[in-house]
Amino acid sequence: MATDTLKNETGGGGVPAVRRLLLDNGALSALVVLVVALSLLSGDFLTTQNLLNVGVQAAVTAILAFGVTFVIVSAGIDLSVGSVAALSATVLAWSATSEGVPVWLAVVLAVVTGVACGLVNGALVSYGKLPPFIATLAMLSVGRGLSLVISQGSPIAFPGSVSRIGDTLGGWLPVPVIVMVVMGLVTAVILGRTYIGRSMYAIGGNEEAARLSGLRVKRQKVAVYALSGLFAAVAGIVLASRLSSAQPQAAQGYELDAIAAVVIGGASLSGGVGKASGTLIGALILAVLRNGLNLLSVSAFWQQVVIGVVIALAVLLDTVRRRAGATPVAAGASGTGGSGRRGAQAVKYTVVAVLVAAVIGGISFWNNGSSGGGTKLGMSVSTLNNPFFVQLKAGAQAEAKAKGVDLTVTDAQNDASQQANQIQNFTSEGMSSVIVNPVDSDAAGPSVRSANKADIPVIAADRGVNKADVATLVASDNVAGGRQAAKTLADKLGGKGRIVVLQGTAGTSASRERGAGFAEGIKAYPGIKVVARQPADFDRAKGLDVMTNLLQAHSGVNGVFAENDEMALGAVKALGAKASTSVPVVGFDGTPDGLKAVKAGTMYASVAQQPGELGRLAVRNAIEAARGKELTAAVKVPVKVVTAKNVGDFS
Numbered sequence: 001m002a003t004d005t006l007k008n009e010t011g012g013g014g015v016p017a018v019r020r021l022l023l024d025n026g027a028l029s030a031l032v033v034l035v036v037a038l039s040l041l042s043g044d045f046l047t048t049q050n051l052l053n054v055g056v057q058a059a060v061t062a063i064l065a066f067g068v069t070f071v072i073v074s075a076g077i078d079l080s081v082g083s084v085a086a087l088s089a090t091v092l093a094w095s096a097t098s099e100g101v102p103v104w105l106a107v108v109l110a111v112v113t114g115v116a117c118g119l120v121n122g123a124l125v126s127y128g129k130l131p132p133f134i135a136t137l138a139m140l141s142v143g144r145g146l147s148l149v150i151s152q153g154s155p156i157a158f159p160g161s162v163s164r165i166g167d168t169l170g171g172w173l174p175v176p177v178i179v180m181v182v183m184g185l186v187t188a189v190i191l192g193r194t195y196i197g198r199s200m201y202a203i204g205g206n207e208e209a210a211r212l213s214g215l216r217v218k219r220q221k222v223a224v225y226a227l228s229g230l231f232a233a234v235a236g237i238v239l240a241s242r243l244s245s246a247q248p249q250a251a252q253g254y255e256l257d258a259i260a261a262v263v264i265g266g267a268s269l270s271g272g273v274g275k276a277s278g279t280l281i282g283a284l285i286l287a288v289l290r291n292g293l294n295l296l297s298v299s300a301f302w303q304q305v306v307i308g309v310v311i312a313l314a315v316l317l318d319t320v321r322r323r324a325g326a327t328p329v330a331a332g333a334s335g336t337g338g339s340g341r342r343g344a345q346a347v348k349y350t351v352v353a354v355l356v357a358a359v360i361g362g363i364s365f366w367n368n369g370s371s372g373g374g375t376k377l378g379m380s381v382s383t384l385n386n387p388f389f390v391q392l393k394a395g396a397q398a399e400a401k402a403k404g405v406d407l408t409v410t411d412a413q414n415d416a417s418q419q420a421n422q423i424q425n426f427t428s429e430g431m432s433s434v435i436v437n438p439v440d441s442d443a444a445g446p447s448v449r450s451a452n453k454a455d456i457p458v459i460a461a462d463r464g465v466n467k468a469d470v471a472t473l474v475a476s477d478n479v480a481g482g483r484q485a486a487k488t489l490a491d492k493l494g495g496k497g498r499i500v501v502l503q504g505t506a507g508t509s510a511s512r513e514r515g516a517g518f519a520e521g522i523k524a525y526p527g528i529k530v531v532a533r534q535p536a537d538f539d540r541a542k543g544l545d546v547m548t549n550l551l552q553a554h555s556g557v558n559g560v561f562a563e564n565d566e567m568a569l570g571a572v573k574a575l576g577a578k579a580s581t582s583v584p585v586v587g588f589d590g591t592p593d594g595l596k597a598v599k600a601g602t603m604y605a606s607v608a609q610q611p612g613e614l615g616r617l618a619v620r621n622a623i624e625a626a627r628g629k630e631l632t633a634a635v636k637v638p639v640k641v642v643t644a645k646n647v648g649d650f651s
Helices: 002-010 014-024 026-041 048-073 081-098 103-126 132-151 160-166 175-193 195-205 207-212 217-243 254-264 276-295 300-323 338-367 387-403 416-429 445-453 478-493 509-522 540-553 565-580 592-600 611-626
Strands: 376-381 406-411 433-436 458-461 472-476 497-503 528-535 559-562 585-589 605-608 634-637 640-642
Touching (some): 026 276, 048 081, 048 175, 048 217, 048 254, 048 276, 048 416, 081 132, 081 217, 103 160, 103 217, 160 217, 175 195, 195 217, 217 416, 254 300, 376 387, 387 406, 387 611, 416 433, 416 445, 433 445, 445 458, 458 611, 478 497, 478 509, 478 585, 478 605, 478 640, 497 509, 497 540, 497 565, 540 565, 611 634
Parallel strands (some): 376 406, 376 433, 433 458, 458 472, 472 634, 559 585
């Protein structure tokens, strides 16, 4: 019977061993299935460049997730890691550039910032008796707020010496991947070979029993959250290095990806279970999924649905596997079977590795590393939650269809890091040309430079790209539009009044140019005073909130300029009846909702762009660039002021 049991456990080699290993490692099974499926569906997936892209794209999430693993194993949760990452990067960039601190000391300050945030989290949980969810949710807000305060809402250029972390070694091996592997090994050692690691499992398994066993649970928890903060700081530095700038709004929502990676990797939210290898696999699953869906041109909206379903299925299958009696994802223990058992496990992993390599190699040979010829264009849009960019996308797709070219459109969801991933994916696919509508003009630079190195022409749409070469910039004349908005509002007010300006996303060329044009134009009217300028990030809800707050702080406001129609509509909502009577609101873009408001009289005017035409011109120029033709440095799409008198011409 003992012999039978041993045979059953080792699987007897071959296929049973593979089957048992995959059953015991649900996340690994899911990753293998995903890789094989995407290799079959896309010839561009299983290339060296794309696989390196996947590694880079997984790096930040994985590093964050390694830190979160410590917390989850000890039955806690950390929602603050994304904000702590952004804060740490901002501290580094601010101290090294604005304050002139030596770079090495700035790096130390960034790491200390992350650890300090973790210590505060741990103290609130251990000594303040706050639930981990509440304590870290508070730090999420505090960290993000401090990041915005330090940076004044604008991206800060990253020191060149630190930005090398986002580059490659030998021209091919990405440094972020190396950092990810190193942090993974550190996590594995801490969990499996140290006193604090064993304490995490004890606390997560049964906190009261751990306390009765003599563990100083409170101190251990503080140390656990401090480790999470340390890893978040490293992740923030890696992320900012990739973007060559510290973005105060960076890593939003990354805490959820980090938690998902840990759980997909087999950890239990109730504590006591989890390991570094599982977390790494979980992060790779998310990165592979996003990368593959981009390569397959799946709609950005459907991508969110698919990723959510995969997360749920991965955890559900792992739960079913556990109930079926498969070996649990353990606490880094080496087992009780001695060297023979470890040898059997090594044989299993070797067999699986050989089989997987054979399958993937066969698929790669079958696909021959290509997904077809013809003119292929990639287009990364900053967000598709804004009507202006939806129209831009529609115009681009219409032109691509008319010209008979293949256009892939992706949604960066206002995340500069996600946009960098998308541009990298386009580069590895060998696109004929790439169109980028930057989330941030500075952050888009490094990924566009990668496309430059691959001799892929890049067209900038609506916003410019800094520190990189673009074939042309197709954009509205934002400066002229800003001047027209100033004249329109000043004329309506009779040259006298108190006005507020709602600014767009800090760092974008559109916000900078519209604001500069308006400031230049309003100088001609000394009787008009700008009492406040506040960013609302081109968002209607934020426009409503910011305008409501400004009305409380400043009395007698009788005019508003918003750098896009979405913020203008938010201001209209905040003003209520005043918007249609005593306080004229001027927007920018000429979106359908904006034009309706102008027609209804609630918004006085909008500086109308032609987003559909802008999209068409971007595709037209991308095709010309792909054919090797020289383009002019900039293509300006004219703008025009729309009021109730001429709105019918634009509807």
